Amino acid sequence: MRLERSFFERHTPSVARDLLGCTLVRKSGRRVISGRIVEVEAYRGSDDPASHSYRGKTARNSLMFGEAGHVYMFFIYGNHWCLNFTAEPEGRKPGAVLVRALEPVEGIGEMAKNRGTSDTVSLTNGPGKLTQALGIDGSFYGEDLVTSERLFVLSAESPVRRAVSSRIGVSQGHEQKWRYFVKGNRFVSKGHPSRVKDVSE
DNA sequence: CACCCGATTATCT
DNA sequence: GATAATCGGGTGT
Numbered sequence: 001m002r003l004e005r006s007f008f009e010r011h012t013p014s015v016a017r018d019l020l021g022c023t024l025v026r027k028s029g030r031r032v033i034s035g036r037i038v039e040v041e042a043y044r045g046s047d048d049p050a051s052h053s054y055r056g057k058t059a060r061n062s063l064m065f066g067e068a069g070h071v072y073m074f075f076i077y078g079n080h081w082c083l084n085f086t087a088e089p090e091g092r093k094p095g096a097v098l099v100r101a102l103e104p105v106e107g108i109g110e111m112a113k114n115r116g117t118s119d120t121v122s123l124t125n126g127p128g129k130l131t132q133a134l135g136i137d138g139s140f141y142g143e144d145l146v147t148s149e150r151l152f153v154l155s156a157e158s159p160v161r162r163a164v165s166s167r168i169g170v171s172q173g174h175e176q177k178w179r180y181f182v183k184g185n186r187f188v189s190k191g192h193p194s195r196v197k198d199v200s201e
Numbered sequence: 202c203a204c205c206c207g208a209t210t211a212t213c214t
Numbered sequence: 215g216a217t218a219a220t221c222g223g224g225t226g227t
Contacts, residue, residue: 041219050219060212077220078209084219098219128220169219 003153005146008068012095013086015068016042019085021156024102026134027129028150033110033134035124039152039188041167043084045093048174064094067131070171071143072096073136080128083135085145085153098144098178100127100168103187108128118188126189166182 003022008015017040021196025034027192044050052061064086072084088095102124104111111123111133124130126193131137136151145152161183166174168189 043219052219055213058213074219076218077213078211078218080220082219100219126220167219171218 021160033107039101042178044085
């Protein structure tokens, strides 16, 4: 079942945690590429120095202040697109969940073509990699996951073992343990080893 | 495995 | 003008 609006209209870390095990589906014509979400991070509001919305509303982050369940894309380090889902009830705090890793399900051949590699593990084990594998770019900025024909999320079919840590790649906001991943899954990104130490259940 | 670095550009100060 | 929620390739241990 496709996730509906109410799923996203909650506390951002809860949305992030519950996205683990859900399936991200990318459709273009007859082609379907999909993967299970195995790693995410929450970014939230004026109390989170690592969030793009920390310093208030700007042209780039305005979507994080709007209706939940939309796609927030940003381009980083001159190379990569990162995929985020907006969260929180509208009018409350700005919030978004970064999708960091997928376990490939459908369209693996297509992913390999998009990524230019045949190494299955490295197809989708990072935020910049999975967008490339699924053919998701800046044109998806603002896409509504609740109604879109080309990008949406299906609810989890079976429970997953979750683990938590501080977030990867951020220079501030280490105290918050807002990275969630599926324990033991080989498609979880390696991240920065020094920042993955404080893993807890 | 640990560390280092260059690529490359939108966005904000 | 500086910075960045990354990646891949390199070197050295």
